[in-house]
Amino acid sequence: MARYLIRRVLLAVLTMFAVSVLTFLLFFAVPTSPAYVMCGKQCDAHAIAQTEQRLGLDKPIVTQYGEFMKGIVAGRTYGTGDLAVRCDAPCLGFSFRTNEPVTDIIKRTLPVTVSVVVGALIIQLVLGVGLGMISALRRGTAFDKAAVGVSLVGASMQIYFFGPILLLVFVYTLHWLPNPAYTSPFDDPVKWFTQMILPWVTLGFLNSAIYARLSRAQMLETLSEDFVRTARAKGLPKRKVYARHALRAAITPIVTIAGLDLGGALGGAVITETVFGVNGLGRTSVNAVNDLNLPVVMGTVLLAAFFIICMNIIVDVLYSVIDPRVRLS
Amino acid sequence: MTQTPAGPHDFAEAPAGGLAVGEAPLGEPGEEVAAPSGTAIIGRSPGQLAWIRLKRDRVALVSGIVLLIMFVLAIAAPLISKLYGSNATDQHSDLLDTSGYPLGYLGGISGSHWLGLEPQLGRDVLMQLIYGMRTSLVIAFVSAIITVAVGIIIGIIAGYAGGIVDSVLNWIIDLVLAFPFFIFCLAAIPVVTDAVYGSRGDVSALFRVGLIIAVFACFSWTYPARLVRGQVLSLREREFVEAARAAGAGMGHILFRQLLPNIWAPILVVFSLNVPSFITGEAALSFLNIGVVEPTPDLGRMINNGTSFLQTDPFYTMVSGATILILVLAFNLFGDSVRDALDPKSSR
Secondary structure, eight states: OHHHHHHHHHHHHHHHHHHHHHHHHHHHSOSSOHHHHHHOTTOOHHHHHHHHHHHTTTSOHHHHHHHHHHHHHHOEEESSGGGOEEEOSSOOOBOTTTOOBHHHHHHHHHHHHHHHHHHHHHHIIIIIIHHHHHHHHTTTSHHHHHHHHHHHHHHHOOHHHHHHHHIIIIIIISOOSOOOOOOOTTTOHHHHHHHHHHHHHHHHHHHHHHHHHHHHHHHHHHHTSHHHHHHHHTTOOHHHIIIIIIHHHHHHHHHHHHHHHHHTHHHHHHHHHHHHTOOSHHHHHHHHHHHTOHHHHHHHHHHHHHHHHHHHHHHHHHHHHHOTTOOOO | OOSSOOOTTHHHHSOGGGOOOTTGGGSOHHHHHHSOTTSOOOOOOHHHHHHHHHHHOHHHHHHHHHHHHHHHHHHTHHHHHHHHTOOSSOOOGGGBOTTSOBSSSTTTOOSSSTTOBOTTTOOBHHHHHHHHHHHHHHHHHHHHHHHHHHHHHHHHHHHHHOHHHHHHHHHHHHHHHHSOHHHHHHHHHHHHHHHHHGGGOOOOHHHHHHHHHHHHHHHHTHHHHHHHHHHHHHHTTSHHHHHHHHTTOOHHHIIIIIIGGGGHHHHHHHHHHHHHHHHHHHHHHHHTTOSSOTTSOOHHHHHHHHHTTTTTOHHHHHHHHHHHHHHHHHHHHHHHHHHHHHOTTOOO
């Protein structure tokens, strides 16, 4: 186990390194000088050169990459003398637009995105797995058919269509809910909940369609296996067989998918946050992309890759915990 | 077994006339019952069998017809535009009220503008939808074809070559999978556009479409590659490959003439899953203002434009959203049917 983990982590570090090199090359090898983007049209050549020097953009790309990575690990200092600006580890640079440290931007917006994603994850797991399991147990009934139909449509539905529909119905027409926004749950939990419920339902309901299809198929497969019949034959009540034996076997692949989904959740969060105008990490990164605010974009991409790689490892370890047949080696 | 009455499924097990024909008689059930067991069983190729199963699937029929209509609409868009009397970029500002909303009900539906007009710009919604579908379908199909082609080539090479080549290719696949696909698309498209066009502005529509396709292909070939690799790994030790090798066949012949025809079914399934996911991916990018640029009509951007008028003219958003939904739903249903037809044992 320990050896496996060490190997996986080493491999993950190597992958993270490759991702960072590629991202860096793509974003900082662009001909348009970031210094130009940063200070806009009013800057003359001298001012641009000065900015470039301060940001270290006049150095060769390898040195720049080295400094960037050093900044993440140990922090770095931009510029020299009086103009020097200290950026503590983990330093991802400063926003070209507002000069705010990227780390601060992420710290400010990440809780919003975590709120959206975790809330949606709970809905999609409870609703999706629940629907899938029940329709597998009641295969062929009207409930099953309705659930299959809903999940079919849900799997083809898009956040950027479903979100506006919900907004139109519940906010603009019925006035039941306030316009979605983010309030810290520690300040005002009720407000946080009512403002977040639409993003949760949108993301959660659409994702639950996939979970419902998957868990229904898994449950059907498990129910046809010998050990379920054996458990029934030895006299265990139905409920016990389903809840203890079948559910555990059927849930393993769902845990995998949920873990990987969580790793890539930022993608879905980007669209959800844009639809509802919630200022999370996703919306911030879209705005940064449109502004060519490269440090912010770079920070988001690296963070997203980090999440994906971490979740991959966690899922593999979790898999072996849930399913003893899987040996890590 | 031979005494049982001739139900259509029993033929499969009965090696009538010594001909083991797989599931051949699954053909037309009515025909089978009518024909006495004396008639010869027709040998059918797996492809023909799949086609027969697909033809009998009602969901496949309906979704197939919907797709066909959409294809025809998209292909014949210029012709339809001529017959219909307006195109996707004309601005009918005379039909808008002073604040830029279409006159009349439901977004300005009228005899000459069947689905109304776009708020502010006054462009015809129906023509925008048809041309937008064209954009979606072109991007999705080209991306899917490139994705699958690259995946096949890399997968076959990795699977057949084995050893160090396989390890390296596998690591590259792992690496690409670690990239946050959507975030990276989002970030790469404006940055690359900027790198090519700089501050000149005017991005050509063709360049942007090509870039979207390239980015999609760059990050999606991994799945078909993995799949093909796995299939090739199990196939390469089989006798027919050995026979081909013994007969002196070259590497290219073995790879593309012997191995490839045996893995078409899973490849087709991957393709059918890829197309709708690229349609939604492209629409999502355009929704975030990062996809296709104006004035090329695009479904995702229509929704994005529509959200600003959600309270005053919801019809515009609803129509464009519904079009994407129908398109993707039809593709998904058809894809499911194709998968069932190719692999009847699979239970969804």
